[in-house]
Structure formats: C-alpha cells, structure tokens
Amino acid sequence: MKGYLWTGGHGSPSNPDAPVIEGRLAPWEAIAVDAVGNVIEFWGFKRNQGRVWALLYLRGEPLTAGEIERELDLSKGGVSMLLRDLERWGVIQRVRLPQDTVWRYGAETDLVRMVRHVIEEREAGFVARIRADLSEARRLAEVAGTVPSERLERLEKMATLAEHVERALRLFIKTSRLDVSGVLAVFRDGASRRNER
Amino acid sequence: MKGYLWTGGHGSPSNPDAPVIEGRLAPWEAIAVDAVGNVIEFWGFKRNQGRVWALLYLRGEPLTAGEIERELDLSKGGVSMLLRDLERWGVIQRVRLPQDTVWRYGAETDLVRMVRHVIEEREAGFVARIRADLSEARRLAEVAGTVPSERLERLEKMATLAEHVERALRLFIKTSRLDVSGVLAVFRDGASRRNER
DNA sequence: GGTGCAGTTCAAGCGGTCTTGAACTATATG
DNA sequence: CATATAGTTCAAGACCGCTTGAACTGCACC
Secondary structure (H helix, E strand, O other): OOOOHHHOOOOOOOOOOOOOOOOOOOHHHHHHHHHHHHHHHHOOOOHHHHHHHHHHHHHOOOEOHHHHHHHHOOOHHHHHHHHHHHHHOOOEEEEOOOOOOOOEEEEOOOOHHHHHHHHHHHHHHHHHHHHHHHHHHHHHHHHHOOOOHHHHHHHHHHHHHHHHHHHHHHHHHHHHHHHHHHHHHHHHOOOOOOOOO | OOOOOOOOOOOOOOOOOOOOOOOOOOHHHHHHHHHHHHHHHHOOOOHHHHHHHHHHHHHOOOEOHHHHHHHHOOOHHHHHHHHHHHHHOOOEEEEOOOOOOOOEEEEOOOOHHHHHHHHHHHHHHHHHHHHHHHHHHHHHHHHHOOOOHHHHHHHHHHHHHHHHHHHHHHHHHHHHHHHHHHHHHHHHOOOOOOOOO
C-alpha cells in the first residue's frame, strides 16, 4: 500500500478513481508466494525474504528492485535490504544485462541453502554459548563447595541433555543437506519426474 | 540475549525479617536456568517456560508457585500461566503433599517431550496448510489457462521442494523422538555416562 | 554542473507478543 | 461468617523486531 513508485510515472494516469494498480501479481502467484513466505517465516526468517525469493523463482527471469517493490507491495528500502540478505546467502543473484543500466535479480534454485546457512550459523554460536554457560555454572557450583552432590548431578545431566539436543540439531542439518541433493535433482532435470511422490 | 540480570539493588543480604527475599537463586543456578531459557526460546517457546522447568529440575523437589515467583522474579499471574502450559505439556507435575495445603510443582525429566509436542502440533497444521495453498495456486493457474507452461512447471517444482522440506522436518521429529530414549536412559541410570561425547 | 533515477541507510513508528498487576474466584481456618 | 492465602484471568502496557519513508549517495545522461 505504501510504495510510492506507482503513484507517479508508469501507471494508468487516465483513471484517477482506480487507486492502486499494484496487483499485477496474479492470484495464483500471490498464493504461492505467500505460501513460501509462511514456510520461511516458520523457519525463523523474514516472511518477505521468502516472498521475494518465490516471486523471482516463479517468474524465471530476473526482475528489478522496482518491479519486486510493486509486485509484492513493499517499500523501496525494504526491498533493498531483503535483496541484500538473499544475495549474501547466495539464494539470489544480481545480474546486469548487457545493454541495460539497472541491476536485476534472479533466483538460485536452492532456497534450502538459505535455511541451512543461517541455521548452521545460529546453531554454531548458540550451542557453543549454551555449553559455555553450563560449564560455567558447573564450575561455580563446584567452587562454592556448598552444593549438594545430588544437585551437581542434576546439573551434569542437564548438560547431557543439551548435548543430546545439539546432536539432534546437527543431525537435522546434515539430513537436510542430504535432502538438498534430491531437491536439486528435481530442479535440474526439466519436467521429467513430477508427481513422483 | 538480553540477559535479564536482575542486578537491581534488591540486596537485603542477611535480614531474617526482611519481607521478601528474592534472589535466593545461587549464581550457578541463575546461569544454568538462563541457559535452558535460551535454548527453549530458540526452539520457539517462551524463555520463562524454560527457566521454570530448569529451576524445578535443578532443585529436584517440588516448589510452590510462590517460591518460583520469588526465585525467578516473575509475577504471580505469569507463574500461573507458565505452570499451566508446562503442566499441559506434561513436563511438570502438580503434586499435593500429604499434610500440605498448597500445590507444589515438580519437573518431569523429559523436557524434550515439550519441544516435540509443540513442534509436532505446529508442523501438522502448518505443513497441511502450505500444501493446500500450493495446490490451490496450481489449480488457479491451470484454470486461468493463460499461464505459460514453463511457469506452471516452476510452481510444481516449488511444491516438490515443500514436500522435501516437510520430509526433512518429519525426519527430524522422528529423530528427536529416538533421541529421547537416549536422554531418558541418561536420566535413569545415575551419573554413569557423562562426557561420553 | 544539473537533473533524474537506482540503490542504501537508518530513525521513527507500527504491530504483535510477553509480562505485569489488580480484580476476581476458590479453599482452608478460627 | 470473616479473614487470609493460593491460584486464575485479562486488560493495559512494556518490549522487540520489522517495515516504512525520507534523506542520502552514486551513476548516467544531457
């Protein structure tokens, strides 16, 4: 609703009653784009990061920031930041067509990389931190000398629990990495194997 | 992590008649409790749910709501709601000691159940929704008849991606379920196998 | 240099979630 | 029955992250 681009130049200036022409996005596209946005949000990212990727992927050809802004009804600044994130994670590519002066952005096929990347990063710093905290707690408790051994034991068990959770998380990351190969295969060989499920 | 270190001046070190003596929480306890709070928050729950569970688990004996309120410096209403959630998920138990008039709450050993429970629940409704949305998008696109087949293909690939992600998630849940048995084993047989990693 | 457009940055505002604290119910006790 | 304490509910507000929109830079072309 609030981008300002379409208020000026390119719209249908003939009809002042039609307030907004934003929705060039077809209904089916809107649904698909939002579905991806929801998934991605579920995984701890910004909803609009998923929507941008989905739009670029569905269109198949690189779009400009302005087009994305209009199609998804986002602000100029927002699009800039979203694109930067996506590019940094390697899930979109910035390209400049030969005789063209503006940047365009195209989707890489594996969105999963994005999920993996950030999950991994998070996990790294995070789990390390937790472990450090728990050892510190253990150290303090031992130094104090006044802590009943039975409680110390519980503390140690808690650390073990953390390790188990960590292991499950690692496994998950590894799994989804494996899974990518399947996904990429699907993406690579044309339309051959749809509906295989 | 904002580290709610309640370093405020509520000192009142050694005064038997002081009205309220919060912060009986030993430093090592505070660290451990917060560590669990952070993990749990990472998994999409409330930080204080994790802190309450951790406190109950570390203490080993059931505490009253009032004690929890004081130790963790939470509000009365908040504790009530947190305990209700935790009880509903089966990770704490409400007990009434024989000659006692108040409820006390004790930790079950497997916090993982909580994570699993809610993740499963979320996943169920969520993934179903995504799939429904994507088929709807496909239906609309086909009905429209004007969508280039190449884009339809992309839409289908996107659905496939969603299925793959779903499969990874399912696997993860299954994995963490398996993992629980390991964790529970640790909890059951004393302090035997620490540091096995 | 000047104009206009593409792109970036960031303070301010918005919206959604969590916590608080007061009012309320429930239960035990003299 | 009055009182006190335990426990619940929920509106108001604190809090925090995301988005916006304006000011800015950079670049191309006239």
